[in-house]
Amino acid sequence: MESFQEKSEIIKVEQLTDDVIRLTLHSQAIAKATLPGQFVMIKVSGGHDPLLRRPFSLHRTDGKETVQILYKVLGRGTKILSEFCAGQKLDIVGPLGHGFTIKKDKPTCLVGGGMGIAPLLFLADTMLNSLEPQNIIVLLGAQTKAELEPLAGGFEKLGLVVETATDDGSLGHHGFVIDLMDKFETDPSREMYACGPYPMMRAVARKSEILGWNCQVSLETMMACGLAACLGCAYPRKYGSGYVHVCKDGPVFDSEEVLWL
Amino acid sequence: MESFQEKSEIIKVEQLTDDVIRLTLHSQAIAKATLPGQFVMIKVSGGHDPLLRRPFSLHRTDGKETVQILYKVLGRGTKILSEFCAGQKLDIVGPLGHGFTIKKDKPTCLVGGGMGIAPLLFLADTMLNSLEPQNIIVLLGAQTKAELEPLAGGFEKLGLVVETATDDGSLGHHGFVIDLMDKFETDPSREMYACGPYPMMRAVARKSEILGWNCQVSLETMMACGLAACLGCAYPRKYGSGYVHVCKDGPVFDSEEVLWL
C-alpha cells in the first residue's frame, strides 16, 4: 500500500459545534489513493511539543483533489489543530491502515457513535457504488442533537435512512445507539460496520455474535507512527498469543479477530 | 522593584518591514511601572517548545494602559510571536531590570543600531521631561532605509533631529552609525546612551572613553529567567573578578563597569 507525506493546504474549516470541526484539505495523492476506514496522521505543532502526530479517519474525499476529516477538540493536539485557518498548510501522512471490506450485495448496517461517525460517511458513499440505498441501514448516536444533526445530514444527502439516538434524548431515541439494533433481530444476516467508543463497539460486536452476523469494527489505540514501524499500537488478538497492530492490520478488524476486554 | 506577570491582550500588530514588527499590548501594571531601558519577558509558545521566554525592551508606553515592543523576526521564538494577531493574549512578565539613568540638564547623545533603537524612543520621550530637544542628539543606524525610516520617524515626531546611517547607503550616511560621532569630537562632554549590536556598543564605549564622556550601554545576553534567579545572564565585570547580571544589574550599564571583549 502506498502512503504519502504532503504539505496539504487547508481549503475549509467548518466549526460544526463548539468542539467539532470539519477540515477540508487539498491532497491529491491521498484523495486518489484512499479507501474507506483508512486514516491520516497529522502534525499539529510546528515545534516538538506535542511531539507525535495525531491520527484521524478520512471522513470524505472527492477522490481527486480533497479529503475531509471530522474531529473533536479533546486535548492539547486537537486544540492546536483547531487554531489553524484556511490557507495554512498541514503536514499530513496517509492514507494509512487497512480499511473496511465492502461486501457486495449483502444487506448492511452502519453503527456510529460520536466521532466514530466520521469514517462511516466515506464508507456509505463508497458502498452506494455496489449496494442499493434500501439495503443500507444507518444508526447514529451522539451525546446531543447539536452534535449529531450535522453528522447525520451527510448520510441523508446520500439518500440513506438514518436512525438516531442521543444520550440526552434531544434527537431520536433517548439512550444508546445499540438499542436501535433490537428491531433488526429477526432480519436476515447483515454485515455490521461499527465505529465509535469502545463500549459501543464491544456491544455491537457481542450482539452481532449472538445473531451470527459478521461485524467489522474500527479500533483506536495510542499510535506513535501510524506506519507499522514502532509497534506501539498493539491490541490483543482473540486467538493465539500476541497482538494485532491497529495502524497496519487495522484500524478496521473483524470483531472475531480481536479480544474484547 | 516590582514586576508583574500578566496576560496582556494584543491591541495592535504593525508590520514595519518584512521582518520588523511593532506590538502594542494592553498592560496597565507594566505601563505604569516601567522606566526607559527596562524590558519584558514574553512567553511565545503555548506548549513547552521553545521553552524559555524571550526578552524585549520596552519601546514605548503611554504610562497608563499600553506598552509597545519593537522586534525583529530572528529565530523560532520570534517567528511564533509574529503569528499572533490583535485580540490574542500574551503572557508577559515585567518591567524587569535596571534601565537608563537620565542626567538632567546634561547634553545627550543617543546612538542606536537596528533593534537597539527600540528602547531609545522610550528614553528620548522621557528625557524630554527634563531636557531641551536641542540638547538631545539622535544617531541611528540600520541595514537599509526600509528598516530605518519607520524607526527614525518616532524620534522626529518628538521634535528631535535625527542623523542616520545605513549599511547600504540607502538612507543617510553610507557606513556605520559610529562614524556620525566624529563631528562631535570638539563638543563639550555629553552623556552617551548606546543600544545596538555588540561591536557598535563597544565602538561607542571606546570613543566615549577617549573623549572622557560618560556612556551608558544596554547589553544583551542569553536569559533564562529575567528575574535575577537563574544567574544565567552573567557578563564579565571590568574591575575585580566575577560577573554582573544583565537582567538585574542591567541591561543598562555604565560602559566603564563592564569588560569589553
Add this chain to the structure above:
Amino acid sequence: MALVKPDLQVDIGNLHLQNPVMTASGTFGYGEEFASIVDLSRLGAIVVKGISVVPRVGNSPPRVAETACGMLNAIGLENVGVERFVSEKLPYLRNVNVPVVVNILGDTTEEYQDLASQLNDIPEVAAIEVNISCPNVKKGGVAFGTDPEMAQTVTRTVRENCSKPIIVKLSPNVTDITVIAKAVEDAGADAVSLINTILGMAINTGRRRPVLANVVGGLSGPAIKPIALRMVWQAANAVNIPIVGIGGICSAQDAVEFLLAGASAIQVGTANFINPRVTEEVIDGIREYLIGQKMESVQECIGALKV
C-alpha cells in the same frame, strides 16, 4: 486554626510543611526575587540557591542554553557564600512566614562539615539540603553523588554536625539511584530529594563550539520529567525515609504524578523561569485534584500508584 480540607500538610522528617510544594535550589534565587509575583507565605518551603563556604563567581558565560523542552545550565555554583547569605539574604526571609531550606555544596567533605555546623546555629534555617552532585576535588573531580561511599561520607559528616532535618539531594547521573538513596539513608539522611540536573551538552554548529563556555551543563525542565519520575518511584520503593520529587514539574498534574510515585513533597525548578506564578498554581491544583479524587488529605495520594 480550623483544619482546611483537603489537608495539604506533609512532614519531611522533622520539617513540617503547610503543603508539599517547595521551590528548587537555584531556580528561585533567595526568594525575594519572586516576591512581587508570588505570595511567598503560601509556599511549602523555599529552598535557596546553593551556598558554599566562600563566595563563588561561577563559570564564564554563556551559562545557559535552550534545548527541546529543556534547558542546560552551567552556572558554576555562583553564590554569595555562607556569611553573606546569613547577613544579607536571610533577614528578608525571616519576615516571610515560610520555612527556609538551605542548599549546601562543597568540593571537600570539610567544606560540607563547615557549612553544616555554621548553619546549625542559625534559627531561621529550617532544614539543610545537601547537594552531592558537586565534584570531589580530592577524588579527582568525581561527583560525590555518583559514588555510594562518598555520598555516605558527606551525609554522615553533615549529620554529625547538624541537628536540623537533612535532605540529601541526589544526582541522576548514576546507574542505579536506589544504591545511592540507600547509602545516604544508612548514613542518617532524614530525606532524599531527587533529581538534580542531568549532564548534557549542546553545540553551535556554525561556530563548531560548545554552546556553553563550560562545554557541558545540567539539563532541566519538562524534558527530564519522565526520567525524574522513574527515579523517584525507584527510590520510593527502596528507602523508608521521605522523598522530595524534583524534575520538570510545570503543573499540578506533574506534581501529583510525583506524589503518586511516592514523593512526600515536590520542588518546582525551571518552571519558575517560564511561569513565575507556577508554584501557587501547583498548590491550588493539588488541592483541586484531591477534591476531585475525594481525598481528605494529600497523605492519601502519596505513593498511591497502583501497579
Add this chain to the structure above:
Amino acid sequence: MALVKPDLQVDIGNLHLQNPVMTASGTFGYGEEFASIVDLSRLGAIVVKGISVVPRVGNSPPRVAETACGMLNAIGLENVGVERFVSEKLPYLRNVNVPVVVNILGDTTEEYQDLASQLNDIPEVAAIEVNISCPNVKKGGVAFGTDPEMAQTVTRTVRENCSKPIIVKLSPNVTDITVIAKAVEDAGADAVSLINTILGMAINTGRRRPVLANVVGGLSGPAIKPIALRMVWQAANAVNIPIVGIGGICSAQDAVEFLLAGASAIQVGTANFINPRVTEEVIDGIREYLIGQKMESVQECIGALKV
C-alpha cells in the same frame, strides 16, 4: 562513479557507508514500511528492528506514551525472530541497494552467540548491532549494558562467532559511559553506537496508574538529545573505535552536532515517526552544511569540535 563533492562517505570499521545517516533500530521497521515515502537507496544504512532467537510477542498495551518533546516506549522487543526475519524480511531489503545492519538482542549470552553465528552466514547482512540494554535473565535481570563485565562478555561472544563488523549499542542508564565504551572496545567491538533509550515513566493521575502497562519505558526523541550528545562526546574522547551517534536527532543540524562531537555516523530514531522523510532531509542538510563550511568531506567535520 565520479566523486561527488562534498564527499559524504564514512567507514564504521569494515562497514562502508555512502553517507553517515542510518535509521535507528525499532523506528524504521524492516525498511519496507517507509519505502513509499523515503528513497531507501539513499540511506547510509538501515538498522532493522531488534531480532531475537525466537519470535517475541512483546508487552501488553499501552506501549507508548507522549512526553514533553519525547516519547516513552515499552514495546517489549516484539519481533518475528531470526528465522522469519531472514526468510520474510531480508529478501525485500536485498533488492534495495543499501547496507542492512541487524540489531540483535537476547536474555542470555548463549542467545547472542546463536544470533551472531546464524547471521554471520547471511550475505545480505552488512553488520551486526548488538543491543546490550536487555536484561540478563541469569544475572537477575540487570541489563547487560550497565555492567562493564557483562557488556564485555556479550561483545566477546558475538566477536568470536561473527566476522562481520560489530557495533555494540550502549545503554545510557549508567554512571560513566566511557567505562562501558572502553570495555566493549577491549572486547573487540568494531564500533559503538549510543544512546539507546533512557529509562523513564509516566503516570495517569486520574486512574492513578502508570500510563504504560509495563510501568517504565524507554525515553527517546528531542528531549534526550543533550544527554545523548554529551555521552557521544565523552565516548569519543575515551575510545579509538568509530562512534555512531543516536538520540533525538530531528534535523541535519542535530546530526552535525553529533558529528562535531566525534560521531562518525548517526542514526535517526523517533524523528522517523514525526517526519517520515527526515532521513533524506538530514542527508541533504549535512551536504549543505559542509558546503557552507567549505569542507570537502564529512571526515573534516567528524570530531571537529573546538573546546
